[in-house]
Amino acid sequence: MGKEALIEDIRTKLGRAVEAVSDSFGDTVLTVRSDSLRSALAGLRERPFDYAVLLDITCVDFAAGEGRFELVYHLYSLSRNVRLRLKTSVPASDPAAASASGLWKNAGWLEREVFDMFGVRFPGHPDLKRILTYEGFEGHPLRKSYPWRLAQPRIPLKDKL
Amino acid sequence: MSGFDFLTTRLETALGWGRKFSLFHYPFITACCGMEYMSAACAHFDIDRFGAGLTRFSPRQADLLLVVGTVTHKLAPVLKTVYDQMLEPKWVIAFGACAVSGGIYQNYAVVQGIDRIIPVDVYIPGCPPRPETVLDGLMKLQDRIQHQKQDWRWGKKP
């Protein structure tokens, strides 16, 4: 189906969840409300959209300017060979979003990475803990408020000779 | 007693010769430098001709710790444990810019040089170093091993 027809169908299926549909350098971007995130993802995974592959979940920190974190989901439909970017915003004061771990199996690790790097919680996730940094690391490194060079050594380091 | 000194220097030379030509290395490989380590260890550049070809994957059996690649703060306790498990005499080569000084990564996650954790004998710079550089570093270590002094007093460590 053509791009416009696809957008129309998505709007019809998801209804009030859709906030905006836009185009960014050739990519289709769908913005949804954060409280209907899970139903939107589940709806997109079903036919006729058939976005069977969750390529990526990531997050962008707009806390300083706009007071929100923006979660970005990249979906791919194998049967129709189209991609979709889905965005939703969560407030920076209490960032939490519904977990997609029941829909796609890799969502488990991807959401752990977003939690580790940004501190966004995913209620419903089976085992939300840090994945790239270590137990005992305080803070969330990819937030703009975390200093780039602030190391937290696990063992005492010797001074340079 | 000059006779005793003559004997011990001969013995040190022999010990040095024996140790330097039969190094068992433990490749603590983490990152991109591992690819150049594989090149150096294989047929084209071959560290086996220097006697250092046998890899021992247990720190208890190795005497050369080759720290290859970036060491992050998450991995630092593991490196220290592996180094502590090795038996004397032991040597450490810091292979690659990240092991030498943190390399191009100066941020929250990377240890700025493994000499902050363990003592290092030879630093091989490069990102990644060419296998010829690795062999040059190995030869420098062999020189160092040859001229290492042994403390012959009873009960003292070298």
Added chain:
Amino acid sequence: MQTRIQREARPESMLINMGPSHPAMHGTIRIMLELDAERILNAEVEVGYLHRGFEKTCENKTYFNLLPYTDRLNYVSPLINNLGYAMTMEKMLGVAVPERAQLIRVLMSELSRVSDHLTCLAAMAMECGAFTVFLYMMKAREFLWDTIEFTAGARMTTSYIRIGGVRADLHPDWRASLAAAVGETRKVLKDVAGLLDKNSIFQGRTRGVGVMSQEDALSYGWTGPCLRSTGVPYDVRKASPYLVYDRLKFEVPTGECGDNYDRYNVRMREMEQSLRLLEQIAVLIPEAPPLTGGLEIEPAEAIRVSRRQKAPGRVRLSPNLEGSEKDRLAGLMTSDGPVGVPPKEDTYATMEGLISHFLFFMNGKGIRPPKGDVYFSVEGGNGEVGFYIVSDGTDRPYRLHLRAPCFHVVAALEQLIIGRLIADVIPTFGSMNMIGGELDR
């Protein structure tokens, strides 16, 4: 602090740790196993031991400066990461890359892809005991790296593919070294196929081990050779062709049941397809345009003459050296806007060139893409390598994210090894081609 496996473990089973530093030369990953004799009851995989802060570092570097960091992501096929980043930026900036640069990019991508598969299979075979295969494949890889080195200057982390084109032209002798590399690799592949394909030990360790179904693979977001081994023919080069792949003839090999042997077989056949692509590209790349500037003189002669007057004619230097590449630049770097370093002949000889050089490198100036976000992906050695870049109009990215293909592949490792023996972990993990730089970023 207890890990999940410690919490879930039965009191009579043994917990063993295949620690971050272990003989399988894939980098650092920790697999915790709960064992009953040799059977694995439960497994937990811990990653992040090579988390080097790539994404945070990129927020603090300019778009041009962060190119070397992309080399070190999937470090066995570094030029493909360069390519992914450069093409994402070109999509955002809207520049068109010249034809010759596109052909050279395909050449370098395929060389990287072959060396990626060679390294993966060599390590996998070595861990199963076939040390000869490792040595043979490393020998072939040396020839490939020689070809890359004569052009790009470095064997591995080259930073050769830049935004807008490539850094320099192919070296004058490239056809000969490429032919040697392709010939050696073909010989090695034939030998390795003879050693491993019908080997009963290798078959016993890989057939029926680590089986992944198509639905699970898609649910885990697998891409690349691992997905193709389950039977799904998804290849970014065919699905959304980039560069000149739509003009080249190659097949996408698929496997049958998604076990270790299929992953090995798919990689072997993909290497053959990549060699086919290399031969096609070698025919397509035209001869380099001749250098202008008159008769060429040797450097020593030029130095001697220039003590009294400006050297007549052109000094015989390699056209890849800075200061002699302006003639070739039209085919190598786009002319749409200042996305590449201006040629040194202009920088050192004209005022406008000097100013444009400064404007490229100064803080706050240089490459400044329009505001917005973009995602672009290329086919890497492990699958779909995607870059997601958010720009706020300044010269540094606001957010740069790598979609790492082996992150999703390793997420499925626990499922693949539970219920099997410890010895099955080795070929399973080896066939997944986990690259630490890409997994942990």
